[in-house]
Amino acid sequence: MIDFCRDIGFPLLPWQEWLAINALKVKPDGRWATPLNGVLIARQSGKTTFMILRILTGAFVYGEDLQIGTAHTLATAREAFRRLVDIVESSKLQDEVAKIRWANGENEIKFKNGSRYIYRASNNATRGISKPESIHLDELREYKNEETWASIRYTLQAARNPQTWVYSNAGDASSVILNALKERGHASIASGNDDLGWWEYSAHPDTPIDGSQRMWEGLAQANPSLGYTIHPDNLKAALNDPPDTIRTEMMCQWVVTLNGAIDPDQWAACAEEEIELDPQKTTWLGIDLSPDRREAALVAAQKLDKERFGVVLLQTWKNDFALDDMALANDIAPWVRKYQTEVVAYSRQTASAVAVRLIPAGIPVHDVDGADYMAACDQWLGAVNSGRLRHSNQDVFTEQTLAAVKYQRGDSAWVIGRRASSATVCAAVASALVTHFATRFDDGIDIVVG
Numbered sequence: 548m549i550d551f552c553r554d555i556g557f558p559l560l561p562w563q564e565w566l567a568i569n570a571l572k573v574k575p576d577g578r579w580a581t582p583l584n585g586v587l588i589a590r591q592s593g594k595t596t597f598m599i600l601r602i603l604t605g606a607f608v609y610g611e612d613l614q615i616g617t618a619h620t621l622a623t624a625r626e627a628f629r630r631l632v633d634i635v636e637s638s639k640l641q642d643e644v645a646k647i648r649w650a651n652g653e654n655e656i657k658f659k660n661g662s663r664y665i666y667r668a669s670n671n672a673t674r675g676i677s678k679p680e681s682i683h684l685d686e687l688r689e690y691k692n693e694e695t696w697a698s699i700r701y702t703l704q705a706a707r708n709p710q711t712w713v714y715s716n717a718g719d720a721s722s723v724i725l726n727a728l729k730e731r732g733h734a735s736i737a738s739g740n741d742d743l744g745w746w747e748y749s750a751h752p753d754t755p756i757d758g759s760q761r762m763w764e765g766l767a768q769a770n771p772s773l774g775y776t777i778h779p780d781n782l783k784a785a786l787n788d789p790p791d792t793i794r795t796e797m798m799c800q801w802v803v804t805l806n807g808a809i810d811p812d813q814w815a816a817c818a819e820e821e822i823e824l825d826p827q828k829t830t831w832l833g834i835d836l837s838p839d840r841r842e843a844a845l846v847a848a849q850k851l852d853k854e855r856f857g858v859v860l861l862q863t864w865k866n867d868f869a870l871d872d873m874a875l876a877n878d879i880a881p882w883v884r885k886y887q888t889e890v891v892a893y894s895r896q897t898a899s900a901v902a903v904r905l906i907p908a909g910i911p912v913h914d915v916d917g918a919d920y921m922a923a924c925d926q927w928l929g930a931v932n933s934g935r936l937r938h939s940n941q942d943v944f945t946e947q948t949l950a951a952v953k954y955q956r957g958d959s960a961w962v963i964g965r966r967a968s969s970a971t972v973c974a975a976v977a978s979a980l981v982t983h984f985a986t987r988f989d990d991g992i993d994i995v996v997g
Contacts, residue, residue: 548604555603555638562748562771563597570744579710581744585687585728586714588748589769589799593776594714598683599631601712603640606662611680616666617699619689621651627685628654628666679703681710687725688718696724717749717799749799756786756793769799808924808951808963808975813931818940822857824849830886832861833980834879835973836897838965840869843898844947844973845879847886848981856930856985857937858978860944876904883910892980894920897965915980921960923983930982944974951975 548567552559559567572580588594598616605611618624635641635656648655654666682699690696703709718725732745754765766782767773773782782797791807794800824830828849836843843864850856861882864870879901883891890913893902902912915923930936938944951972954964963976 548601548608551604551608552600555634555640557596557600557634557638559597559600560593560772560775563593563600566597566746567601570746578708581742582709583711583742584713584744584746585725585732586712586746587725587729587799588714588716588746588771590716590796591777592748592770592772595627595630595685598685598712598714599627599634602631602664602681602683603634605681606658606664607640607643607660609680610662612662613679614662614664614681614683615679616664616683616685618666618685623686624666625654628656631664631666632656678706680706680708681712684711684713685715687713687715687728688722690724691721692723717795717801719795719801747799750794752800754798754800756790758786765798769797807949808928808953808961809931809948811949814938814945814948815940817931817934817936817938819857819937820939822851822859822937822939824857824859824886826886828887830888831890831892831981831984832879832882832886832888833892833977834875834898834901835894835976835980836870836875836901837971837973838897840897841866842971842973843870843875844971844977845882846944846974846977846981847882848978848985849886850985851937855935855937856982857939858944858981858985859939860941860974863943863974872900872904875901876908879905880908880910890984892977892984894976894980897976913984915983919983920979921956921962923979924962925960926986927979927982930986935986936978936982944978947972947974948978 570584643658645657645659657663735741750765750769831848833846845861848858890911951963953961
C-alpha cells in the first residue's frame with residue numbers, strides 16, 4: 548500500500564504508513580491477521596483519505612472485486628465518494644476507470660480490471676449485495692443501533708478473505724457500536740487473544756485544557772498529522788470552543804454527550820450535602836417514561852427559600868419489556884400522600900396512561916407539553932446555570948441529567964430530546980417538569996384534573 552500510494556502521487560503520512568504496516572499483516576495462510584480494524588483519531592487528521600487509499604489499494608493491489616463504503620448520512624457518503632473520484636482522476640488511475648455512476652443513495656465506480664467500489668448511506672449499505680471483500684464504515688460514532696452493523700457482519704460471511712474497517716473520532720454514550728468496539732479493543736490490547744486491530748490516537752484522559760505543555764502533548768497524541776497537514780495555530784484557534792467539543796473533536800476523548808443540555812460543572816455546582824423534603828411543604832412531583840416504556844423516574848421539588856428550590860429523585864422503574872401503568876400509579880400514590888403534593892406533572896407523550904390511573908384516586912395531575920414543555924426545559928436550564936436549582940447529587944439522577952441532549956425546535960427553542968438522548972433521561976425530563984412549577988412567580992396555579 549505504501550509503494551502503491553507513492554506511485555500514484557498520494558504518499559501516506561507517517562502515521563498512515565505505520566497503520567498500513569500494522570493493520571495489513573497476514574497470517575501464514577494469507578488471510579488478514581486483523582479482519583476487523585478500528586481507527587480512532589481526531590478530526591481532520593486524514594482518516595478519510597486513508598480510507599480512500601486503502602480502497603484503491605484493494606482494487607489494484609489486493610485484487611478485491613467488490614468493496615463497500617458507508618456513512619451515517621447520504622451527504623457524508625457522497626462527499627467521500629467525490630473525494631475518491633478526485634484522487635482517481637488526478638492520478639494515473641484515471642485511465643483505469645470503466646464507468647462512474649452517480650445516483651441518489653448509491654454511487655459506484657468500476658475499474659477496467661473488474662473491481663468495483665460502491666458507496667451507500669448506512670440505512671441500505673449492504674442490501675442486495677453479496678460477498679464484498681472489504682467494507683469501510685466512516686464516522687462510526689454516529690451509528691446509534693445494531694441494525695447496520697449486524698447486516699454488514701452477515702454480508703461478509705461468504706467472502707474469501709474479508710476485511711472490515713471502521714473510522715471515527717470519539718463518540719458519546721449513544722455511540723453504541725463504537726463504544727462496544729472500543730471496549731473490545733482495549734481488552735484485546737490487554738489480553739492479546741483477539742483478532743481485532745484497534746488503532747487509537749487519543750489524548751491521555753487527564754490532559755487539561757489550559758494551554759500548558761501537557762495539553763499540547765495530549766493534542767499531539769490525538770493529532771498525528773500535527774506538523775504535516777495540521778498547523779498548531781489551527782488547533783490553538785479552536786481552544787475557546789466548549790470543553791466537551793474540544794475533548795471530542797480535538798483530543799479524541801469520550802464525553803457523556805456531545806450536545807449536552809446541562810454542563811457537568813454547572814450541575815456539580817448545584818449539589819448540596821443532602822436535601823431532605825419537608826412533608827409539610829408544598830411539593831410538585833414529575834413522572835416521565837422512556838419512549839420504549841421500559842424505564843421511568845419520579846422527581847419531587849420543593850422551595851428552599853424565595854429563589855432556590857430543591858429536586859430529589861424519589862424512585863425509578865425498569866422493565867425489560869414494558870412498565871405496567873397500574874403498578875406505576877400504585878407506586879406514585881404513596882409519594883403523593885407523603886407530601887403536600889400540589890400536582891403530579893407529566894407529558895401526554897409518555898405518561899398519559901399513568902395519569903389516567905391517578906385521576907380516579909383524586910390525585911391532581913397536569914400535562915406539560917408543547918410550548919409549556921419548551922418553557923419548562925428552558926426554565927430548568929436557567930435554574931441550573933444560575934444555581935437556583937439544588938440537588939443532593941444522587942448518582943442515577945446525575946447520570947440521567949448529564950445524558951440529556953438538546954433537540955432544537957426552531958431557531959431558538961429547544962427541548963430535552965427523549966429519543967435523541969444518549970441514554971435514559973427520564974429523571975432529567977421529570978426534573979424539567981417540576982421546575983416549570985417551582986419557578987413560577989405566583990403562589991398558585993389552576994390545576995386541571997384530567
